[in-house]
Amino acid sequence: MIRLIIVLIVLVAAAYGGLTFYYGSGDPCEMLAKEQEGTFEDLARIFSEDPTTRQCVDELWREWFDQ
Numbered sequence: 001m002i003r004l005i006i007v008l009i010v011l012v013a014a015a016y017g018g019l020t021f022y023y024g025s026g027d028p029c030e031m032l033a034k035e036q037e038g039t040f041e042d043l044a045r046i047f048s049e050d051p052t053t054r055q056c057v058d059e060l061w062r063e064w065f066d067q
Helices: 002-023 028-035 040-046 053-065
Strands: none
Touching: 002 028, 028 040, 028 053
16 A cells, blocks of 8 residues: 555656656746747736746646547
C-alpha cells in the first residue's frame, strides 16, 4: 500500500514537473497565456479582469481536451 502511494506521488510530481518545464511556469494562468500564444495581460483582457486560478484551469482543460 505504501508503494502505491509513493508511486502515485512520484507520477503526479513528474506530470507537474513536465508541465512546468514545458510552459516555464507552474502557474495555470501563465500556462494558458503561453498555450494561447499571448501574455498574461492579454489573458486579463479576455476575461475583462484578472482571471482566477480556477478559470485558468478550466480554460486550459478546454484547450487540451475539447478540440
